[in-house]
Amino acid sequence: MTPTAIANHVEANNLQADPETKKKFNLFVGASVGPEVEDRWARMDMYVFQLELPRYGLVGNVKTNLFLERIERRYPHQVGKDISKGINAGRINFADKHLSMFPQDLTYGYYNLHKKHGDPRKPLDWAIVEATAITEEGHIVPGASVGATPEILQSAEKIIIEVNTRIPNLEGLHDITQSFVPPYRQPYLITHPSDRIGTTAIPIDTERVVAIIESDQPDNTGENAPENEDSRAIAHHLIEFLSSEVDAGRLPKSLLPLQSGIGNVANSIIGGLADGPFDKVQVWTEVLQDTFIRFFDSGKLDFATATSIRFSPNGFDHFYANWAKYKDRLLLRSQQVANSPEIIRRLGIIAMNTPLEVDIYAHANSTCALGSRMLNGLGGSADFLRNAKLSIMHTPSSRPTKSDPTGISCIVPFASHVDQTEHDLDVVVTEQGLADLRGLSPRERAPIIIQKCAHPDYRDSLMEYYERALDECLRKGAGHEPHILKNAFKFHTHFQEHGTMKIKNWD
Amino acid sequence: MTPTAIANHVEANNLQADPETKKKFNLFVGASVGPEVEDRWARMDMYVFQLELPRYGLVGNVKTNLFLERIERRYPHQVGKDISKGINAGRINFADKHLSMFPQDLTYGYYNLHKKHGDPRKPLDWAIVEATAITEEGHIVPGASVGATPEILQSAEKIIIEVNTRIPNLEGLHDITQSFVPPYRQPYLITHPSDRIGTTAIPIDTERVVAIIESDQPDNTGENAPENEDSRAIAHHLIEFLSSEVDAGRLPKSLLPLQSGIGNVANSIIGGLADGPFDKVQVWTEVLQDTFIRFFDSGKLDFATATSIRFSPNGFDHFYANWAKYKDRLLLRSQQVANSPEIIRRLGIIAMNTPLEVDIYAHANSTCALGSRMLNGLGGSADFLRNAKLSIMHTPSSRPTKSDPTGISCIVPFASHVDQTEHDLDVVVTEQGLADLRGLSPRERAPIIIQKCAHPDYRDSLMEYYERALDECLRKGAGHEPHILKNAFKFHTHFQEHGTMKIKNWD
The missing domain is CATH 3.40.1080.10 (Glutaconate Coenzyme A-transferase)
Structure with missing residues (x-):
């Protein structure tokens, strides 16, 4: 809800053109906030990071160099067209990182190397996080996702909590662990998927909470991809x-x-x-x-x-x-x-x-x-x-x-x-x-992949590439993983020119 | 010493040409056995696996499909020319695997999927391992390397121990852990480089030991690469x-x-x-x-x-x-x-x-x-x-x-x-x-890598590639990581044809 409200405010007051305002709104977005909101933010270049998993994941950072962390590999249909357009058109800088590493790199300070203001131990200015409950101690019970929320909260100077009253209190669904940096890290003592090693809510420093907002928005998800x-x-x-x-x-x-x-x-x-x-x-x-x-x-x-x-x-x-x-x-x-x-x-x-x-x-x-x-x-x-x-x-x-x-x-x-x-x-x-x-070995793999996995329309062509590469590379004494580099991308360049990867020949 | 003796025997009796004998000698080699021995084995196609770290690492497997596991990334000068020649000429199949994964894949049975004889729980027929001492229980105190020795011994039907009496008893230098397969694996409880979690010798089933040989050969190492x-x-x-x-x-x-x-x-x-x-x-x-x-x-x-x-x-x-x-x-x-x-x-x-x-x-x-x-x-x-x-x-x-x-x-x-x-x-x-x-992001990385790291002879050429690719890809709305695939390997193909990567132009 908060992201939508911010987008409404920016549009209503025509703030997106003002460079100073743009800077102020280089905040966040949780990808599964829904394509409409994502796209509105993208069109206004309001992104810094984009995280997948916390629905209202994150978080702001007033760097002047925009850059955006997208980790949403598995929801292509959730990605607003304007976002990928923004990335591929050069408006949004997108740094792809292993899902396991983004939160740790955030706590390492790798995403605020060039940040000039605020507390250097807090890489992010703002975190917006969804809760289904807040415990007596002020700890946060998340909704249907955890993602990088613990590290995001740990890394933010100011926190906005959005309590979703439409979703039941999910206390007990989560196993929450905090992130320590080396040399203070400990083993994860998990040997079975059901093992618990943490708490049921995310501990936070309540002094950093600047707002608590009620929301009753449902999860903005779509239907599953149909089988075929x-x-x-x-x-x-x-x-x-x-x-x-x-x-x-x-x-x-x-x-x-x-x-x-x-x-x-x-x-x-x-x-x-x-x-x-x-x-x-x-x-x-x-x-x-x-x-x-x-x-x-x-x-x-x-x-x-x-x-x-x-x-x-x-x-x-x-x-x-x-x-x-x-x-x-x-x-x-x-x-x-x-x-x-x-x-x-x-x-x-x-x-x-x-x-x-x-x-x-x-x-x-x-x-x-x-x-x-x-x-x-x-x-x-x-x-x-x-x-x-x-x-x-x-x-x-x-x-x-x-x-x-x-x-x-x-x-x-x-x-x-x-x-x-x-x-x-x-x-x-x-x-x-x-x-x-x-x-x-590579020479054993290639014929098997081609014969077992390739579409029949491409099988002969792939085998011809492999056999020519093998012949040429063995003659040169360079046949561990045979390639003919001048032809290695011919499927792709032919597609760029002719709309199909079906090449006429390898010459 | 054993590998040398086997090579001597094969050569003296002219066994390398006999297909039946070749099969029998598809044994092993520990890479740091020294280039001379490695090369002799390579010339005779006597390889199955080659492991780096145990000096007399391992081990045999009488698969009819030869293949060789080389893990010796860091000793180029130790690699006998005949070995890389054998790999690149297509005589030796070489499957490159992460050093951390080879031993576990061995215990998983991934290297004897097609083995037809012997105990299926023992992927290897033979292990040859160096010891600086054998404990009262019959456990093995290794020499100056451990490598994959514990998993190799665990995986072999027959074991030959080569006790090196030239090297002092190195008991206490090693921290030896055994390998369990999922779902029985446990955390490695190490939080500091000096933490010990194992034993000082490698436990083995002494019934599988078929020979103990004395050796007084020194480590066959060379000098370090000089600084410049x-x-x-x-x-x-x-x-x-x-x-x-x-x-x-x-x-x-x-x-x-x-x-x-x-x-x-x-x-x-x-x-x-x-x-x-x-x-x-x-x-x-x-x-x-x-x-x-x-x-x-x-x-x-x-x-x-x-x-x-x-x-x-x-x-x-x-x-x-x-x-x-x-x-x-x-x-x-x-x-x-x-x-x-x-x-x-x-x-x-x-x-x-x-x-x-x-x-x-x-x-x-x-x-x-x-x-x-x-x-x-x-x-x-x-x-x-x-x-x-x-x-x-x-x-x-x-x-x-x-x-x-x-x-x-x-x-x-x-x-x-x-x-x-x-x-x-x-x-x-x-x-x-x-x-x-x-x-x-990729678009931020490229100019920095080129400007900071490339040799001045190539800097302009690389920047021109990047700028052309950026321009072309942005126009197509495909500019996340800009490439012009038809030119992507032009440095390499130019080198293949002209002996230098200095291309004339990007057209």
């Missing part, structure tokens, strides 16, 4: 693979805790697990969507923990109405903990995420179309894929363009932007099939 | 930067634990610290070289822990002769612990490594020249750079080619292979200067 034939085929390959890992004794029968991204493939996978062969499944993930309600109700999901819940409006209604049924099987944590490499590696998480494209050696692009245009940001994909026991990327093998229903191949010779390296991925899966890359 | 003007300039920039971080209150006066790579720049940095303004410094790193003796003796280094010691022959003589003086200030751990993201992040390590090249947005190539030719492997660079509090890459701004003393620019438009992403690096430094990238 491809997403079901991918889910089928994946569940078959997980079953075979259980059979081989490399996974327990209840699997290991799952991390699942967002989108129709993720929904198909979770849906498939609800009907699947695995019992007492645990989830350790970033965001819970509607399909998790089905997963809970199937009796197969034992416990889930995340940093945020993002149900559809109907999903939230169902969730709040059945609160007693879910509350002991669910825990929300800060994103620094939910995405912690320490815990992800210890628990041996099975991580599943969608890239824009994967190359023939298993480098993946999670963020930038054609190397340059930011889509949704990195989110926590690399936190999970680097540290999981099984690191899985799933994608349709091709995507449509205006002129060609398979004009974009999601398997390319060379990823036009690398967010996940070949050293991080174990499995790549498309509707075509699944490539198990564990223990393989 | 460039390496001293880089060290100077870095120490100045660290001092300013202390002044700003973002680092304690004793710094935070240091990780330092290997090579002349690393030696200059450690040398600079020995003469520098910081007291009671801690080190948490992979490998200790001779300069650390000087650092200890300067009184400025309080405690150092690593997974391996790799002094020169003179350095080792000095170290063993003064054992009493050093032994309480030094601890060796397994590489899974030394490179653990959990501990690196908790301690807030300052990580410093050398890349082959860095691009204008701070993606870095640590492994593959011109995208294809493997040089030294990834090692633990990404374990440290992803998780450190300060992630620093240092490199000379250019390197010589046959025809041009600055024919290779280490700052390029687009890294021809990406091992470290833009999301991981905080600082890039060359002899030209230091670029502090914290909190900056």
Whole structure:
């Protein structure tokens, strides 16, 4: 509500053109505040940071160099068009950072290196935070997300609390830990998704609270992405693979805790697990969507923990109405903990995420179309894929363009932007099939990725690239990971010129 | 000694040509066994895995698909030419993996997915391991490195112990932890480099020991890379930067634990610290070289822990002769612990490594020249750079080619292979200067990297690439990380054709 009120005030008083006012309003935005508000702020260049997970996440910083931290990889449909336009048009500076690292870098002072005013120990001027209750001690019980809220509150000189009276008091849903800086950090003593290591509310210095506002706005969420034939085929390959890992004794029968991204493939996978062969499944993930309600109700999901819940409006209604049924099987944590490499590696998480494209050696692009245009940001994909026991990327093998229903191949010779390296991925899966890359060298990986995962329209072309590169590089004694650099981006440049990646030849 | 004896036997009996014998000898090699032995094994295609850190690391696996795990990023001069030749000529399959992950992937069974014989719970047929003593219980006291030895011993059906009687009994130097697989993993309860969480010897199942051999071979190490003007300039920039971080209150006066790579720049940095303004410094790193003796003796280094010691022959003589003086200030751990993201992040390590090249947005190539030719492997660079509090890459701004003393620019438009992403690096430094990238967006990073770090011979050319890309991408509304893909590798392809990266123009 506060962001909307500020946007109204700025527009009504025509303040957006005044450079002095603009500076004053370089405040914040929590991305899931809803596209309308986000876009209004974006049009007025009112951004500094943008955080995903706290609905009214954050926070201001009166730096004259605008820059914006977007961490909203997994809600493309929530991102207002004007925001990505602002980023890609050069108006908004956007620094993409691992979800686990943004809060710590904030407390390190890395985002106020050049701040000239105020308390240097408080990187942010303002925090606006949503609460579903305030405890007797003045501590904050968050809503359906925690995200970076503890570190944001810790880092802000002034705090505005927005108490949402439409949402029930969610006290008990959260496990809140504070952030210490080295050399004072301690281990996270978590060995099971249900382990609690913190408090149920966020302690704050109440002297810094400058306003408490009542709000009755619902969560401004949309519907989930619908499943389709491809997403079901991918889910089928994946569940078959997980079953075979259980059979081989490399996974327990209840699997290991799952991390699942967002989108129709993720929904198909979770849906498939609800009907699947695995019992007492645990989830350790970033965001819970509607399909998790089905997963809970199937009796197969034992416990889930995340940093945020993002149900559809109907999903939230169902969730709040059945609160007693879910509350002991669910825990929300800060994103620094939910995405912690320490815990992800210890628990041996099975991580599943969608890239824009994967190359023939298993480098993946999670963020930038054609190397340059930011889509949704990195989110926590690399936190999970680097540290999981099984690191899985799933994608349709091709995507449509205006002129060609398979004009974009999601398997390319060379990823036009690398967010996940070949050293991080174990499995790549498309509707075509699944490539198990564990223990393989680059020369072993390429033919398998091409044959199992590429769309048939691109398979021959990719194999020809690989074989030519192999031949040329072996002759030069440079064949560890064969490439012909002058042709490495030919799929992409051909797409830029002709609207399809279907090249005529490699000459 | 054993590897040499096996190589002798194979050569003397002309067994290397026999496909059946070749299979039998797909054993092992510890990289620091010395280039001569490594090369002989390589010429005979006797490799399966190659591990860096245990001097006689490991280990056999009679897979018919050869593949080799090289983790020796930091000893380029130790790598026998025949090995890299074998990899780049396509004879040896080499799978590069984060140093922290190789041992766990071994215990997960990811390297024997296709093994058809023997005990499936023992991925390796043979382990050959060096000991400086065997305890009464039959446990193994390692030599000057631990590496993956605990997991290798845990994973092998048969064990050969080579007791080195030339080296003193190093009992007490090691902190040995065993590897458990999820869901049975526990936190590493380490909050200071000197913390001990394990035992002083490696427990083994003595029934699997098939031979104990005496050896009196010295460590086959070479001399350290000599410092030069460039390496001293880089060290100077870095120490100045660290001092300013202390002044700003973002680092304690004793710094935070240091990780330092290997090579002349690393030696200059450690040398600079020995003469520098910081007291009671801690080190948490992979490998200790001779300069650390000087650092200890300067009184400025309080405690150092690593997974391996790799002094020169003179350095080792000095170290063993003064054992009493050093032994309480030094601890060796397994590489899974030394490179653990959990501990690196908790301690807030300052990580410093050398890349082959860095691009204008701070993606870095640590492994593959011109995208294809493997040089030294990834090692633990990404374990440290992803998780450190300060992630620093240092490199000379250019390197010589046959025809041009600055024919290779280490700052390029687009890294021809990406091992470290833009999301991981905080600082890039060359002899030209230091670029502090914290909190900056890609469009802010590029001009700073070019102006501060690039060699003057390439600065204008790089700025022209960036400005053209910016202009073109902004016009298309795709300007988050501006690239012109058709020109992105022009430095590299020009080098392939003309022996220098100095292009004539960008058209």
